[in-house]
Amino acid sequence: MIFDEVFTNTVESLLTGKFVCPITCATSYDFLSSDINRERVQTYLYQTGKTLSHIDHEFYYASYESMTPDRRRSSRAIFKQTQQEIRPVVEFLSLMMRVSNDERALYTGDEIHLAQIVSKIENDKSLLKSLDRIIIQIKGQLKGSVFDKTKQLINSLVKTEILKQIEPKIDIYLCTGKLAYYINLMEFIMTYQAEKFDDIDLDEPAQDDLI
Known part of the structure; x- marks a missing residue:
């Protein structure tokens, strides 16, 4: 029961746009430190069109699994x-x-x-x-x-x-x-030049992971 509650809380946090880290969501962060738990969360997120993303396991968040025209417009906004x-x-x-x-x-x-x-x-x-x-x-x-x-x-x-x-x-x-x-996003902006964002291929995994 406790396991299912942590799973539910973790998924809800990710789907509402929260960043799961040891400071804001310690229990969920510890939960995601397990390969098995990450795979279970990933499977669930995939059904919603999202994927579990991270940068050096410092924090986790949900990003789009792939880009569609609607998601592309939403991502730009x-x-x-x-x-x-x-x-x-x-x-x-x-x-x-x-x-x-x-x-x-x-x-x-x-x-x-x-x-x-x-x-x-x-x-x-x-x-x-x-x-x-x-x-x-x-x-x-x-x-x-x-x-x-x-x-x-x-x-x-x-x-x-x-x-x-x-x-x-x-x-x-x-x-x-x-x-x-945000620090990683700043590096992204500096690399690709924000004013040329419309020309960026959002289907590239490295870019999808930040959107």
Whole structure:
């Protein structure tokens, strides 16, 4: 019974567009670590026209098994919407690199400490300008302290499931698999040039896996 419940929850998460990673869906992620379980989930998804995708097993998600004209149109619409959503994420990643003075990309499970970010931004006007630019992009409020504005940014990333707060009263956050997906999508955009998306063959597996 427990096995069937985990299977059902895992499939529902995938079909509703969630990214299954050890941060957001630990039980489902552990479930998918088994070859047998992945095969069972894959069989079910195939019946819905979807397939189980992953990148280095860092996270799992459902993508189209193959492209039809309707799915192609749907994918283009999703892609264009994601392009808008990804811009604040790009700015956030750039801000984090400057705050930490580290060009290493963030990975699933990496910690984000609100107090440390605020402390760095308060002492750097350039970082503050970057923060304000992101706040405008997410349609936040520019009024308030650096803490208030940084909290707005973090909350927006939590809302979109890019970050997950460890505990309600503790301002420490973990990067989720969705952030890893966006990072891979950015590489995809840079490689194929987003403005030429209409010319991309979405039947290529490497591209299908990101849609």
